[in-house]
Amino acid sequence: MTHSIDQSINCLGTFCGKQDIEHLTKEALNDTYGIKKVDVMVLFGGSILAGVEVMADAIQNQIAQQYIIVGGYGHTSETLFTKAENAFPGISTGIESEAELFSAILSAEYRLAPDYLETKSTNCGNNVTYLLDLIHREQIPAKSILIIQDVAMQLRMDLTLKKHVSKDVTVINYPAYHAEIILRNNGLAYREDIKGMWEIKRYISLLLGEIPRIRDDEHGYGPKGRNFLTHIDIPVNVMHAFDEVSTHYPELIRKANPKFASQ
Template identity: 45%
Template sequence: MVELTPSAFQKTLGYSQVDVCALFGGSIIAGVDVLADAITHQVAKHYVIVGGYGHTTEKLFAQVAQLYPEVTPVESESELFSQVLQLKYGLTVDALETKSTNCGNNISNLLALVADRGWPCESVLLMQDATMQLRMHATLSQAAPDIQVVDYATYQVKVSEDLQFLASPEGMWSLHHYLTLLCGELPRLRDDAQGYGPKGKGYLAHVDIPEQVEQAWQALVAQDSTLNRQANPQFKSAIK
């Protein structure tokens, strides 16, 4: 991962600040630490937390309640992360998006918020759970192809051959939930009639999936069919 500093951005991107940095509520709690690092080092002109209530929210709320019992009840992921950011670091963001329920309207609502605020937006730093980072990138690329997407997944984790985490960031999902998130992404990322790419639902820009990733997915799902996470109609919208 590139360091979240203006000098590192200048070296890798050719400019020291992005226009907008967005943390998405689908992330684990450790995403707040990454956002705080970005704010502290002033790598963006504006900072937003995006997220209403979606398929990971219930587990996220339970994690925060256990680790930060002083956080007051809220109805959206972005409000929850905002409280943790203030509690841990005394920091705030410029805006919260509280209504989105999936990757599609995470992006469409973010773009609407940016437009409503009148912020210039030629580049966006996306901070999402590592399992969903690629789909978030492809969703923004489809919705606004002229915006440069700068990816910064909120964590990296390694899993041993016997399916154990070698190290876990704060608030890390259970291994089974992590695997359901990973395996659920591949059918969505496919650019075929059933996928979310241009040849399917048209939600995403085209994504190339390496053959070894397809093979790994086939092996995991063959062992446990529950890993192939199906879309929850409760969180469906015009874009998903």
């Protein structure tokens, strides 16, 4: 185990886990964007249980006009449902989507509820398009949208949403958690416990899956590839981190699962 592998993983986590405001408060929104309430706050499926706590804080702090949870059943759902059952036995009975599961936990733990659920999406792309369909269908004002996603997928969700909304829509990022990897006993460990957190190799795999997707080349999801995302330039230090981690863990590079592709 090299002494830089933890730093490289954390570099990927910081890059992928885009965060636009320091705290989820009206004051932070006003200081950064000149608004005290966003029109819409969205918690996306694909995140871990910690995302529910973030949504609860947002509702309690009254930072949005409308609260939406989006998520059907995708490549992360089996793990999420298992961890939810371990934390809240019986919570997933009769539930088939991540949005419903998050909503059930929000109710059980905090006695809170979102305004809307979207339960059919299976991947990052239709998470966004189905969300926008719901907003259009329900005629929800959405000039500002705050999105909460797993650290590994936060940046890609941002790039996907910006592909589909006009430039006058303010998109604000706030990931569901931050994870710091450290070296401990010649192995990798999380510095702090995070509710429902992925096993470390799963977390690494999620991060490694992101860079090839957001890289704007013929193999990626940017305009030069499948055109799912807006363009982004990946910093040199992030590519160096990706190269180091992928060389150390080549078996963890995640390929897209066609089972959850948009139809």
